Amino acid sequence: MCFLPLAAVNADKFLPMVKQLLSGLGVSAVIFFLTLLFALPLGLLIASGRRSKWAAVRWFFQLFISVMRGTPLMLQLFIWYFCPFYLFDIPLSDLAFCGIEYRYSAVIIGFSLNYAAYFSEIYRAGIEAIPRGQYEAAFVLGYSKSQTFFRIILPQVIKRIIPPVTNEVITLVKDTSLAFSLSVLEMFTVARQIASAETTMMPFIIAGVFYYIFNFLVAGFMAFIEKRLAYYKG
Amino acid sequence: MKLFTASNIKKSFGKNCVLRDISLEIEKGEVVSIIGPSGSGKTTFLRCAAMLETPDSGVLEYDGVTGFDNGYKIDKKSFIEARSKFGMVFQNFNLFPHFSVMRNLTDAPACVRKIPAKELELQAKGLLEKMGLGGRENAYPCELSGGQQQRVAIARALMNQPEILFFDEPTSALDPELTLEILKVIRALAAENMTMVIVTHELEFAKEVSDRIIFMADGVIVEEGRADELIDDPKNERTRAFISGFKK
């Protein structure tokens, strides 16, 4: 049965379809890279807030992480999208950034904060796995606190967290499709539009192949980094 | 000349009073071993001396520079200067696993004291040669035996040219054969007049390498004296019991 709609696609429709999906893939990729760009450092910040010596700061970040992880990402996207209007009465059209609609910014904010929360827990586990002796040796050798963190601790943390980060990053590739909920023109939204206009499931299959290839490359890249860091054990 | 003075050091962990009034002076060039039963506070004292633990009260002075004074605020400059006076060798080495042997030695002085890399590499090569590790500059710690790692750790501590070296059971994580390598190095350092304080369970080694031995129990110094005298002819009942327990 399901081959009927496939057969209905002929060659002169196939190429434009792929082209449209590729432009959607471009948007998905932008969401992906911007999310990583913001979420990876932000996660580190949240992890350090989570380990702060002030209890209030710790609790704040703990609450933040628990809300980010305990509610659906799609719901978070809606909240980031609508809250300027409902909470502050700012018309969403005023929030366009460099001529780009606010919905795109909302997607980036939502993804970045959500993934930062997940990354922060990975960082925290990684930081806590570093033996205390490393800090003590660094202290006695005269390193300052920030030198200790950036030269001694963080490089070892990065090596340890590559596998869990790889998992998150692969999930992120697939999660970019959630942006369809704000009608952002990423690949899944495009696929849905074509599918309903042309009554075919071909776009979903092509999009699936594209997601798979995207993740294949991502996994390959992460494996490459893991290999680069395999020059020592520990 | 006194290189290190600890006066009336007290330290509790919660209700557990671990150091009850420890006072100790170390002369330049002196090698002092600290022995005593498990839990007597040896490590805690050494960690206080290395500023890794903050005493509850007392005074710590390093070559005339105050590093701790009854909890009064020490200005940052003297704190850093005091810290630069000593080096520490840990029981389990604590080498930086992501750095090569060379980088383990050169990174801290390059980054803390801003000494040019060329100079440091020369110095490091010389030290490694002396430790019997010539040619291992590019190895990573995980590729070395425990004894080799501990020698790298000693070389790393020496790179900062400390006045005094603290050792916390430098050989207890090692097989007996490897222990010998470390003892050789410590003996060589002693011959060069390096000032050292060594916490150890190896009485024979302590007797052989140190000028003075301190016997600690329950957070106090029970007895101290010339190395051979304290081991062969302890005056205090508890010292005697401890040492005869070991000889069996």
Ligand SMILES: Nc1ncnc2c1ncn2[C@@H]1O[C@H](COP(=O)(O)OP(=O)(O)OP(=O)(O)O)[C@@H](O)[C@H]1O
């Ligand atoms: N960070 C800490 N927190 C709480 N208690 C501690 C801490 N460090 C040490 N202690 C306690 O202090 C006491 C002395 O410990 P310490 O490690 O100084 O003994 P030690 O003489 O070095 O013993 P060993 O010969 O077994 O190494 C022990 O009772 C130990 O449980």
Ligand SMILES: [Mg+2]
């Ligand atoms: Mg100990």
